[in-house]
Amino acid sequence: MSPQGSGGQPAWFRPSLPVKFVLTACAATAAETVTFPLDITKTRLQIQGEAVDRFRKTAKPYRGMIQTAIGIVREEGLFKLWQGVTPAIYRHIVYSGVRMVAYEQLRDSLLKKNKDGYFPLWKAVVGGMVSGAIGQFFASPTDLVKVQMQMEGRRRLEGKPPRIHGVYHAFVKILSEGGIQGLWAGWIPNVQRAALVSLGDLTTYDTVKHFLLRNTTLKDGSLCHGLSSICAGLVAATMGTPADVIKTRIMNQTRDKQGRGLLYSSTYDCLKQTIKREGLLSLYKGFLPTWARMAPWSLTFWLTFEQIRKLTGLNSF
Template sequence: MSAPPAEIPFTHRKPVIYGIGVSAALCAEAVCAPFDLAKTRLQIQGEVANKLDYKLVTAPRRGMLKTVYGIAREEGIHKLYQGFSAIVCRHAIYTGTRVTAYRYMKEDLLKYTRTEKVPIHVGLGCGLLAGAIGQFLGTPADICRVRLQMEGKRKLLGLEPRVTNLRGAFKSAWNQGGIMGLYKGATPAIIRGALVTSGDIGAYDFCKRFILNTWDVQDTQLLHIVTSLCSGLVAAVVGAPADVVMTRTLHQRYSTTGESLVYAGVWDTVKKSVRNEGILSLYKGFVPLYVKCGPWALIFWVSYEQIEKSLGGTGW
């Protein structure tokens, strides 16, 4: 008579993993959302191809700190969290999905244990697929996030308002083509989500297991800090160009029939950005991106580990 299957530990259940991932992401965003806003503003800054909103192109250029200070002074300190409702909506879909999908692929499909060191290509590959799935589902919320984050700047420059809240942003995107309107710019968003997740979750998992299996160290918060900073750097470096392309594609204007008025697609966005502003345009906003990715990864992973351990688990 075969033995009954072992009971799945509480913190290993997929809905629990999903919930921990979302909770940890919101802890990180509570601190890092202003830098995400600054990153979005800097990526649009000097966007020569966008001739429809010329005031955005010709507006005085600012660095990261001046952008953050300018938002607080000109729009109000509370505006540093503009678009936060869309950020919450995004992570409730994107991060919960990618964390759970990564675990499923690594442990259920490929049969690696939680504590087993996986080859780097396995970790990065699982991260790519998990990020692509999560970002595909979360793209509508990302569209709303980008548009809401740019509204304060548009108002200061005297441009017509487009959206005022999360509901209005969803409605506006829907009116530009129904379900397809909610997925305008999905391709660069998915590429970005895949690359960032590969660098974030894949690199964190690999680095943590590599250190634990190579040296005689304990699974402490110091280890979580070191590995999370490494994963944040990898995520920022590999994801920056796709992040710029995604932001510009999601922010661009569309006709009443849903046709794009600035960029024809991903490659067109890359060509126009590089031709008009140089190759480094693909790394615009990199400093706030890493300032966000580094601390974001730090807070996310430390929070994830502590939340899971508080629920009786052993951590990632």
């Protein structure tokens, strides 16, 4: 038998930052794998209509969420719904691990809770945005690879030559074309989106959960965690979709030998061109699959995360 430490966990186990990072990575991997088909559907929807004048009669009509998913399966195969899942998991190991650890550190050490033991809303907002931005900055290269891999099937159907042949080749190609800096192409809208999504996800989950615990008869269990995660997914999708559309288009564009984008020169340029050609509502392309994905993603992640913490002897988040 292993000697026991405080809280019932083995003596070798300590609620250190690396341990919290690993637990978060496990929960994020499960959530990402389950919901990834919705992510590739969202990405394809966001790219449709790119560089096409919305007033031009020759413009092709967009397919909806279900039709896009069915089209991927019919035209490319069932398993193409998971194309790009490997860098997506890498991304979430870095992104979710860093942002969760950062948020908890900010909440418990720097910003601190009130005397009654609860975290004020304004502090939760600051903590959510800062931790999300930090996490996404470090994870941005893996996000870039994921977006490009997700679009490979569409390029082949259009008769275009493949740009990449796997995760390793994608990293090598990006480095050869744009250097280290090229790995952070699109990082500004990416970080902006992550700050908003993390604000919606972390802040909403933390706030709703403790509101329910203070003001209802719900216990700190799966029902409370589930209700909080559903609210978190909706708010995160609403706040993050516009920045996600811009981020996806900048990351997917072809680049010259100097690593400069051939379609958009900057985040603002992409935003301006998108609205001009496709209208303001185009910023919410892919909202339904984003929401449809974030709801089960949040549910899977938070339930798994809370259960893993409980099983390993950590306090509830």
